[in-house]
Structure formats: C-alpha cells, structure tokens
Amino acid sequence: MIHSVPRPRLAAALLGLSLAVATLTGSAAPRFAIEGDRFLLDGKPHLIRSGEMHYPRIPREFWRERLRQAKAMGLNTVTTYVFWNLHEPEPGRFDFGGNLDVAAFIRTAKEEGLDVIVRPGPYICTELEFGGFPAWLLRTPGLRVRSMDPRFLSAVERYLHRTHQELAPLLSSRGGPILMMQVENEYGSYGRDRDYMQTIKRQMLDAGFDVPLFTSDGAGPTYFEGGPLPGVTAVINFDGDVADAKASFEHLKTFRPNGPRMVGEYWAGWFDHWGEQHHTTPPERAARTVDWFLDQGISFNLYMFHGGTSFAWMPGANYSRDMPYQPDTTSYDYDAPVDEAGRLTPKFHALREVIGRHLSAGETLPPLPAASAATIAVPRFALGESVSLWDALPALSAPVTTQxxxxxxxxxxxxxxxxxxxxxxxxxxxxxxxxxxxxxxxxxxxxxxxxxxxxxxxxxxxxxxxxxxxxxxxxxxxxxxxxxxxxxxxxxxxxxxxxxxxxxxxxDWTHFPLPLSDLSGLRYAKTGAEAPAGPRFWRGGFQLDRVGSTFLDTRGWGKGHVWINGRHLGRYWKIGPQQTLFVPAPWLRQGRNEVVVFDVDGAGGARSLQGLTDPVYETAPDALKPRTK
CATH class of the missing domain: 2.60.120.260 (Galactose-binding domain-like)
Incomplete structure (x- = not known):
C-alpha cells in the first residue's frame, strides 16, 4: 500500500534531499535564475540595470575606467557581444589575446562589482562588418548564413565550443559574473526558420553554456513570429519615449503574457552612415524612459553605454529603400552617455540622477570616478614623404591572373x-x-x-x-x-x-590583392610641391612631451585610411559627417609618433594633419546627391 505524503512535507523532503546532494557533490545553486516573471540573483528578486560596451571597440588599457564609469552611473551589469569575425580571422585559427581577451574583460567587470550579459551570436549585427560573421564564410560558393546549411552550422559549432573554453569559469552556473546569454540576435527581423533557432540554442547548450538563455527582438508583432523560442525568455529592443515603451511592452504581453520584462536594447543614441547627418538624441528622452522602466520594475540594457570606435576594417553597412548601400562611419560614438574619448556627457549625468532615485534599500551610488585624462591638441604637422600606389605595388601584393x-x-x-x-x-x-x-x-x-x-x-x-x-x-x-x-x-x-x-x-585580368595589413615594406621619398595625382601613401610624424587621446583632423583630405604607430585607425571621407579620427592615448608615445595616410583620391591639397581636443561632425552639402557621369 502506498501512503501519500502531504505536499509541504514532500517539498521539504525534496529540498533537503537536493541540499544533501549538493553538499555531497560540491555543487551549489546557480547565482542567477529566471523564475516566473522575475530574475533572481542569489535567490532574491533582481532588476537588471545594464549598459552595453564592446571590448574590441575600446583599447584594453581603458576597460577598467569605462567599467567604473558604468558602475558610477548606477548600472549593475554590462552587456557585450562576442565578435566571431575577430576571434576566428581564418578557419580554425582563433585569437583571444590582447584587445580580444573577452574573458579578461569580464573578469575586470567582476572586479568592479558588475555582472555581465554575453551575446555570442553567431550573428550580432552591431553595425559590424558582415554582422560579425567571418568574411571567409563567403569563400564557399552557395553557403547561406543564418540557416540550416550544414557548412555554416559546422563553423558555428566550432566557434561556440572554442568560445566556451574562454568563458566556462565565468558562467553564473559556476558562481561567475555571466548571468545569462542570448540565442542568436534579432532573428525575427531576418527569418522564420524555427529549426535554425532551435539548432543554435542546442549548439549553445552542447557547447556547455548552462546559464539562462534569452532571445532579443524588435518590439513588433511581425518580429515575434520568427525570433523568440518556446521556453526561452524573450526581451525586446526599441527606441523612443515613454509612449513607445508602453506600446512595445503591450506587443510583448500579447505575444508572451508571462515571463520577466526586459529591454534587451534601449537605443539611447544612434549610429552614423557616411554622407548622412550626425545623429544625436536628447538626454531628457533617455532619462524619462529609463525612469519609467524603473517605476515599472522593468530591467533594461542601454545600447550603447559607451560606443567607442570601429577601428580598422570593422564598420559594416546597411541598405534602405532609397539607398542600395549605406556604409557606416569609423566612429561608433553613438551619442552615448560616455563619449568616444571616455568623457561623461550630459546624458550620463541625467541617467545617473534618475537611477539614483530608484535604488534598492541600502544601495548607494558610487562616487564619480576621477575624470578621464584630458584630450590633447597636436599642432599641425607635415607629411612630407610619399610613395604612389603604382610604385608600392611590388611591396604590397603578388599579382594574380585570371580570365x-x-x-x-x-x-x-x-x-x-x-x-x-x-x-x-x-x-x-x-x-x-x-x-x-x-x-x-x-x-x-x-x-x-x-x-x-x-x-x-x-x-x-x-x-x-x-x-x-x-x-x-x-x-x-x-x-x-x-x-x-x-x-x-x-x-x-x-x-x-x-x-x-x-x-x-x-x-585576362591581373589582380593585386591589397589587404594593407603590413605597410613595413613601403619605401617613401621626399615629395615636392607637385606630386602626381592618384592614390598615394603619405608619411609624417609629430613629437609629444605628454601623451593623451586626440582627434586627428582629416579635413582637406579626400578619402582613405590612417595608421598611427602601425595601428590602423580606420577610414576617413571628406563627405562626412565624421571629419576626425579618434586616436587613443595608449596608441601614442612620448617622443616621435609616425603617421601614414593612404589617400585614394590623390586630388586633395592637404599635406598635413593636426590633433584636436574634440571631434568634428560636418556633412558635405552634396554628399547624398548622385554624380552626373
């Protein structure tokens, strides 16, 4: 005969059994969990106040300072993508060192009292070249990303397993700071393949990511058809004011009545395309909306808290009904609370004041960190040596001939x-x-x-x-x-x-591949007043007694790229809106600093540069007008 056990006694017995098993196995309850409509941290209800920043867009020497700034604004969490294209630049060759040491970035966040949300993709968008996918995927004819193509999924599986090797000790399931992780990224804006999304989820679990998972999509009914997964927390992305926030959460409630409410990306600013106007958003709008989130007990992630810079070849592109192609600028300042140079903006102070009014009992805002080192001006200096692309070809490229x-x-x-x-x-x-x-x-x-x-x-x-x-x-x-x-x-x-x-x-073509990854073989000569037109590498330099970040003024130049002390700053283009390139202080040195400019237009009269203390945004009047051929 089976005797029934009263439910309270049964629950207590099961709890005691689980605790005994945990004691014997040495395991412990995870730091972070999702229960019903709540996030739990160490068993207590928890509201996530997060801000986004990306380790490859910030020189490693600045990580701790930026994280302290996030803590001082009242955030308790930072969110970052993982950049597959940078970590696996060629198939099977991984790089998690230096500025790509994502585990070190997360450990630093923990040391500064911040938890972390990780978004490994594989697709991450973020105005990044190819949405974060490695370009070598496109070498395979017919390969389809974000699909059940087995060639793509095999590459994703390798990437996720290798990333887990870096992040495993930092997962909240092991007592670490990584609270939860995102499955893919805004897939509802791309497709409706449930099998694909379930496969990415399964690959993450198989790789060993045993923390709570979530999906993140635009806040509209059509996006919910393809993005969210059954049994996985769904969060939403949007911008705007309080009215937009209310409407967005009504859409979410209709689709997913239960579960915690969170804004995966609240767009507190916006990015720029070449040839368009520089984007800014009022600090008051962000402050009002975040105030409403906190009043309603809604967790949030500010996108971006600090944008930084899309150095080198990192910027991606968009397209629209009116423009078949819209390339992104090098700057990823994003009109964020902390600007590209690490300075606190009025938006930072407005948000700090709001968050300070909604702290939990016993919680206080940390004091503001010491101000970032001031940016410096660099007096105008000449670039008096040059070499034409035609003369430089033997040092840069081996020709390839095809029909x-x-x-x-x-x-x-x-x-x-x-x-x-x-x-x-x-x-x-x-x-x-x-x-x-x-x-x-x-x-x-x-x-x-x-x-x-x-x-x-x-x-x-x-x-x-x-x-x-x-x-x-x-x-x-x-x-x-x-x-x-x-x-x-x-x-x-x-x-x-x-x-x-x-x-x-x-x-019968001859091709000269020019990745420009090594300019050390170039041979420059002093250049007279009448340099021939055409693409040309220019070299010059300047002396510094004191190192500090600066903004290199590219006005007067046409279109091209800049390297300083061998570091590729990125692209400039006279059409704007970006007319300066951010130069981080750690990339400079006392004494002489060398600058190389590759100007593809070759028609500009500029032979000099200067460093400014602030960025310049100016858009050429005819930047978006097609030329008459």
Missing amino acids: LPRTMEDLQQNYGFVLYRNTVPADAQGKLSIEEVRDYANVFADGEPRGTLDRRFGERELDAGLKPGQRLDLLVENMGRINFGTRLDEERKGITRSVSVGGRALY
Missing part, C-alpha cells in the same frame, strides 16, 4: 582593396561598365584618375574617355559588408561579375 575578374573572397582576402588591371582592347570604345562595384571604385587610365563609381547610388557606368591600348586600373574598396537584413549572403566584395568598355567584355 575573368575575381571577387575579394575568390582571392582569399577578407578586407581592404583590390586593384584590377587590364588593357583597353583595340576595338573597344565608349563607356566603362562594371557589373558590379562592391563598394567604391577609383578608375585610372595610364595611372591618371578618370572618375569613380559609388555603390551608394548604384553607379555602374562611367564615361572615362578610355582609348585603345591604355592601361586600365580599377581600385575597388570594400567599404564594409552589409550587417543587417536579408542580403547578407550576397556580400562578396570587389567586382562581382564583369567589366566592359563600349559593350565589349574585358578578359
């Missing part, structure tokens, strides 16, 4: 430029046509500039005045692969199909 023009991916190249070279045939005359340019081409005949083709405007034809027998050079720049929307699989770079002159297709 048809090949993409950057066909050439086993991820980023940078490709120079395509041919000779105009004897019977060819008329317009130059390229199908198609990805993303910006400078056209030269016998080394002389003949015009440009800009993917932003869908430009594919140019009346370049070509003559038979002339050397035709097409310098094509990868301006960043699209990082959001359904066109990810199409983002191969360079020339993607064919080139013709007057309707006659050109064959």
Whole structure:
C-alpha cells in the first residue's frame, strides 16, 4: 500500500534531499535564475540595470575606467557581444589575446562589482562588418548564413565550443559574473526558420553554456513570429519615449503574457552612415524612459553605454529603400552617455540622477570616478614623404591572373582593396561598365584618375574617355559588408561579375590583392610641391612631451585610411559627417609618433594633419546627391 505524503512535507523532503546532494557533490545553486516573471540573483528578486560596451571597440588599457564609469552611473551589469569575425580571422585559427581577451574583460567587470550579459551570436549585427560573421564564410560558393546549411552550422559549432573554453569559469552556473546569454540576435527581423533557432540554442547548450538563455527582438508583432523560442525568455529592443515603451511592452504581453520584462536594447543614441547627418538624441528622452522602466520594475540594457570606435576594417553597412548601400562611419560614438574619448556627457549625468532615485534599500551610488585624462591638441604637422600606389605595388601584393575578374573572397582576402588591371582592347570604345562595384571604385587610365563609381547610388557606368591600348586600373574598396537584413549572403566584395568598355567584355585580368595589413615594406621619398595625382601613401610624424587621446583632423583630405604607430585607425571621407579620427592615448608615445595616410583620391591639397581636443561632425552639402557621369 502506498501512503501519500502531504505536499509541504514532500517539498521539504525534496529540498533537503537536493541540499544533501549538493553538499555531497560540491555543487551549489546557480547565482542567477529566471523564475516566473522575475530574475533572481542569489535567490532574491533582481532588476537588471545594464549598459552595453564592446571590448574590441575600446583599447584594453581603458576597460577598467569605462567599467567604473558604468558602475558610477548606477548600472549593475554590462552587456557585450562576442565578435566571431575577430576571434576566428581564418578557419580554425582563433585569437583571444590582447584587445580580444573577452574573458579578461569580464573578469575586470567582476572586479568592479558588475555582472555581465554575453551575446555570442553567431550573428550580432552591431553595425559590424558582415554582422560579425567571418568574411571567409563567403569563400564557399552557395553557403547561406543564418540557416540550416550544414557548412555554416559546422563553423558555428566550432566557434561556440572554442568560445566556451574562454568563458566556462565565468558562467553564473559556476558562481561567475555571466548571468545569462542570448540565442542568436534579432532573428525575427531576418527569418522564420524555427529549426535554425532551435539548432543554435542546442549548439549553445552542447557547447556547455548552462546559464539562462534569452532571445532579443524588435518590439513588433511581425518580429515575434520568427525570433523568440518556446521556453526561452524573450526581451525586446526599441527606441523612443515613454509612449513607445508602453506600446512595445503591450506587443510583448500579447505575444508572451508571462515571463520577466526586459529591454534587451534601449537605443539611447544612434549610429552614423557616411554622407548622412550626425545623429544625436536628447538626454531628457533617455532619462524619462529609463525612469519609467524603473517605476515599472522593468530591467533594461542601454545600447550603447559607451560606443567607442570601429577601428580598422570593422564598420559594416546597411541598405534602405532609397539607398542600395549605406556604409557606416569609423566612429561608433553613438551619442552615448560616455563619449568616444571616455568623457561623461550630459546624458550620463541625467541617467545617473534618475537611477539614483530608484535604488534598492541600502544601495548607494558610487562616487564619480576621477575624470578621464584630458584630450590633447597636436599642432599641425607635415607629411612630407610619399610613395604612389603604382610604385608600392611590388611591396604590397603578388599579382594574380585570371580570365575573368575575381571577387575579394575568390582571392582569399577578407578586407581592404583590390586593384584590377587590364588593357583597353583595340576595338573597344565608349563607356566603362562594371557589373558590379562592391563598394567604391577609383578608375585610372595610364595611372591618371578618370572618375569613380559609388555603390551608394548604384553607379555602374562611367564615361572615362578610355582609348585603345591604355592601361586600365580599377581600385575597388570594400567599404564594409552589409550587417543587417536579408542580403547578407550576397556580400562578396570587389567586382562581382564583369567589366566592359563600349559593350565589349574585358578578359585576362591581373589582380593585386591589397589587404594593407603590413605597410613595413613601403619605401617613401621626399615629395615636392607637385606630386602626381592618384592614390598615394603619405608619411609624417609629430613629437609629444605628454601623451593623451586626440582627434586627428582629416579635413582637406579626400578619402582613405590612417595608421598611427602601425595601428590602423580606420577610414576617413571628406563627405562626412565624421571629419576626425579618434586616436587613443595608449596608441601614442612620448617622443616621435609616425603617421601614414593612404589617400585614394590623390586630388586633395592637404599635406598635413593636426590633433584636436574634440571631434568634428560636418556633412558635405552634396554628399547624398548622385554624380552626373
């Protein structure tokens, strides 16, 4: 005969048994859990006050200072993506050192009293080249990202397992600071493949990520159809004021009546595209909305708390109904509470005041940290040495010959430029046509500039005045692969199909891959007042008695890239809105600092630069007007 046990006594017995097992096995209850509509930290209800910042966009020497700033604003958590494309630059070759040491970043957060939310992707968007996917995925013909393509999933599995090796000791299931992790990223804005989302979830679990999982999607009914998963906490992303917040949570409640309420991304600012206006948002709007979150007991993550910089080749791109291609700027300042140089803004102080009014009993705001070291001005200095791209080619690239023009991916190249070279045939005359340019081409005949083709405007034809027998050079720049929307699989770079002159297709191409990852072989010479037009590397330098961050003023230059002491700062472009490049103090040194500029236009009169204490945002009046060819 089976005797029933009263439920309270049964529950107590089971609890005692679980505690005994935990004692025997040495395990303990996880620090963080999701129970019904609440987050629990150490068994107590917990409200997450988070801000986003990304370790690769912040020099490692600044991590602790930025984290202390987050704590001082009243945040208890920081959120970061994991950047697959930077951690696995080539298949199976991983890099988690230096500025990519994500585990060190998280340990530093813990030391500063902050918990962490990790978003490993594999897709992360974040205005990052190819949405964080490694460019080498596109070398496989027909491969489809964010799908059940087994070639893609095999690469994801390898990446997640390797990332777990770095993060395992830091998971909250082991007493660490990583509270929870996101499955994929805003998939509802991309597709409806439930099998794919379930597979990514399973891969995360199989890799060993045994912390609570969540999905994050835009706050609209259509996004909920593909993004959230059954049994997984769903959080929402949006911007706007209190009215927008209320409407967004009504959408969530209709779709998911139960579960904790959280804003995975509250867009407290916005990013910039080349040629468009610089974005700012009022501090008062962010403060009012965060005040409402706290009144309602809603957890949140400010996107961004500190944006930083998309150095080197990191910026991605978007597209819209009106613009087929919208490349992102190097700066990722985002009009965030902490600016690109690490300075506290009015938005920081407005949010700190609001958060300070909603602290739990016994909780106090930390004092403001000591002010960041002041930015410095660098007096104007000359770049008196140069070498043309044509003369530099032997030191930069080994030529590759094929019958048809090949993409950057066909050439086993991820980023940078490709120079395509041919000779105009004897019977060819008329317009130059390229199908198609990805993303910006400078056209030269016998080394002389003949015009440009800009993917932003869908430009594919140019009346370049070509003559038979002339050397035709097409310098094509990868301006960043699209990082959001359904066109990810199409983002191969360079020339993607064919080139013709007057309707006659050109064959037998010589390619010069130019990743520009090593400029040490360049041989410069002093340059006179009349340097020939065309793409050119310029070199100069300046002396510093005191090191500090600065903003390199690129006004007067055309379009190109800057390196300082061997570090690739990123892209500049005279169309704006960004007219300065942030130079972090740790990348400078007392004494002489060397600057190299690769100017692809070669038509600007600038031969000098200066460092400013503040950034400059100016957009050229005709930046978004297609040119007449």
